[in-house]
Amino acid sequence: RLPSGRRRHRESAAEGCPPADGGSMRCQQVSVLYFARSAELAGLRCETLSVPRQITSLQLWEEIVRLHPRLAVIRDQVVFAVRQEYVLLGDQLLVLQPGDEVAIIPPISGG
Amino acid sequence: MDESKDVPKDFIKLKSEKLSVDEVSELVISPYCGAVSLFIGTTRNNFEGKKVIHLEYEAYTSMAETEIKKICRDVRQKWPSVKHIAVHHRLGVVPITEASVIIAVSSPHRTESLEAVMYCINTLKASVPIWKKEIYEDEYSWKENKECFWANSEK
Numbered sequence: 001r002l003p004s005g006r007r008r009h010r011e012s013a014a015e016g017c018p019p020a021d022g023g024s025m026r027c028q029q030v031s032v033l034y035f036a037r038s039a040e041l042a043g044l045r046c047e048t049l050s051v052p053r054q055i056t057s058l059q060l061w062e063e064i065v066r067l068h069p070r071l072a073v074i075r076d077q078v079v080f081a082v083r084q085e086y087v088l089l090g091d092q093l094l095v096l097q098p099g100d101e102v103a104i105i106p107p108i109s110g111g
Numbered sequence: 112m113d114e115s116k117d118v119p120k121d122f123i124k125l126k127s128e129k130l131s132v133d134e135v136s137e138l139v140i141s142p143y144c145g146a147v148s149l150f151i152g153t154t155r156n157n158f159e160g161k162k163v164i165h166l167e168y169e170a171y172t173s174m175a176e177t178e179i180k181k182i183c184r185d186v187r188q189k190w191p192s193v194k195h196i197a198v199h200h201r202l203g204v205v206p207i208t209e210a211s212v213i214i215a216v217s218s219p220h221r222t223e224s225l226e227a228v229m230y231c232i233n234t235l236k237a238s239v240p241i242w243k244k245e246i247y248e249d250e251y252s253w254k255e256n257k258e259c260f261w262a263n264s265e266k
Contacts, residue, residue: 035171036242037253079261081240084174088261103171103240107255107262110168110175110200110241111152111212111232 026053028096032064033103038078042068042104057082057092060102071104079105117141121183122197123176125241130199135213139195144217148224150232152212154205164246166205171240175200178239182231186216189230190223198231200241211243233258 027050034042049067051060057080065071080087081103082094096102122138136147154166183196197215205211214231218224235241237258245252255262 033171035240036169036244077255077262081171081174084177103174105171105240105261106242106253107259108236108238108240109243109254109256109259110170110239111236111256 027051028053028098028100030096030098030100030102033101035104036106037074038071038104038106041070041074043070051096053096055094055096056090057087057094058089060094061089064104074106077107081105114143117143117194119187119193120195121180122195122199123179123183124199125170125172125175125202126199127201127203130201130210130213132210132213135197135199135215138197139215139217141194141217144194144219144224146219146221146224147215147217148221148228150212150214150228151210152232153210154207156207158245158247158252161247163207164248165207166211167244167246168200168202168205168211169242169244170200170202172202175239175241179235182234182238185234186227186230190218190227192220192223193218193227196227196231198235200235200239202241 029048029050031046032049033046034044039045049063051063060080061075065075075089079089083100086105087094132149132151136149139147154163156163179198186193186196194217200212201210212232212235214228216224216227216231218227236256237260243254245254
């Protein structure tokens with residue numbers, strides 16, 4: 001059921017992509033943006049990741065935590081913003097296009 | 112009178128310079144409006160007994176502007192007589208007593224602009240990707256608005 005699961009042991013999302021053998025397995029380069037506490041924990045503000053074109057929001061989070069394990073502590077407090085729309089961490093299937101922006105959004109405190 | 116010459120406008124700005132109440136209120140003034148309502152959010156010097164040295168704000172700027180535009184659109188749907196809306200939010204370091212946010216709304220009569228200003232600040236706190244860090248003497252803390260539906264994770 002996991003699009004990239006059976007290939008995970010071979011390569012990581014950041015290093016390379018599974019061979020292009022169908023729509024959901026093809027990788028996209030997306031920009032990941034980190035803000036506030038998530039930027040402090042990850043140690044950076046932005047990076048490019050290769051992720052499968054179709055991936056659930058939870059799977060995407062797990063890929064990002066694999067790269068930046070210190071982010072695990074805020075798992076219950078963050079949402080994503082994918083193409084500037086909020087997405088909860090869960091089963092929602094993301095269909096990502098090359099160059100899409102995915103932002104880690106800790107609890108907000110504007111105003 | 113030709114009111115079509117004063118088309119409703121939204122003035123949205125995120126900036127690191129000091130905010131100006133004069134500037135923001137002048138943006139929304141209209142000869143067709145008898146009311147300008149204002150909200151100013153300022154920096155307090157204390158939180159739970161700790162002395163606050165200053166605040167620091169950061170934003171996902173492009174999305175914050177988009178979310179504020181959505182708020183303006185909602186305001187115009189709920190209060191169609193609202194004329195102009197201005198939302199200025201400061202980023203970076205904000206010293207104590209200085210303004211972090213100024214919201215101004217104009218309308219022909221006062222009820223709509225008063226209600227719209229309250230709606231703007233309440234919705235901004237719930238939906239706009241801006242973060243505040245409170246700097247104390249020995250430590251700091253990333254704040255979380257109670258309006259934020261994904262904070263305080265009792266899921």
